Amino acid sequence: xxxxxxxxxxxxxxxxxxxxxxxxxxxxxxxxxxxxxxxxxxxxxxxxxxxxxxxxxxxxxxxxxxxxxxxxxxxxxxxxxxxxxxxxxxxxxxxxxxxxxxxxxxxxxxxxxxxxxx
Numbered sequence: 001x002x003x004x005x006x007x008x009x010x011x012x013x014x015x016x017x018x019x020x021x022x023x024x025x026x027x028x029x030x031x032x033x034x035x036x037x038x039x040x041x042x043x044x045x046x047x048x049x050x051x052x053x054x055x056x057x058x059x060x061x062x063x064x065x066x067x068x069x070x071x072x073x074x075x076x077x078x079x080x081x082x083x084x085x086x087x088x089x090x091x092x093x094x095x096x097x098x099x100x101x102x103x104x105x106x107x108x109x110x111x112x113x114x115x116x117x118x
Contacts, residue, residue, distance in 0.1 A: 010036045011045060018049045018068065025086065026073025032064050042066055 014037060021028035028046065035042050043059040046068035050057030056071040074080040 007037075011041070014042060015045050015049050018046050019053070022049060022053060022055070022068075022070055025082070026079065027067065027069035029065055029067045032061070032066060035066070039066055043068065 014035075018028050030042070032039055037045070039061050043061065043066060046059050047057055050068070050070060053070075055073075055075075057068055058071050059066070059068045061067075074083050
């Protein structure tokens with residue numbers, strides 16, 4: 001049997017984590033194997049946190065993952081800025097791809113050096 005104090009603490013920590021993720025990104029996801037609570041309890045807590053925030057939420061369990069997302073995210077300019085900043089950071093994290101074909105014929109057809117295409 002699970003210690004009731006552990007269950008209460010686990011629910012409290014889970015709720016705080018979900019709240020933080022909702023406020024930072026509008027969604028939260030986790031591996032089922034990383035949960036300290038049953039999937040149904042995690043989803044119940046996500047719905048409770050969303051109610052406390054006054055936000056509509058969708059929860060989903062698929063294969064080895066659980067998800068919760070605020071259905072109205074982004075709902076204001078601040079959340080819109082957060083979303084765009086996260087997208088920019090994701091794009092900036094991808095290293096640029098540079099391919100040099102030298103002065104080959106293919107390079108000229110592709111608009112490279114010597115092709116006359118600017």
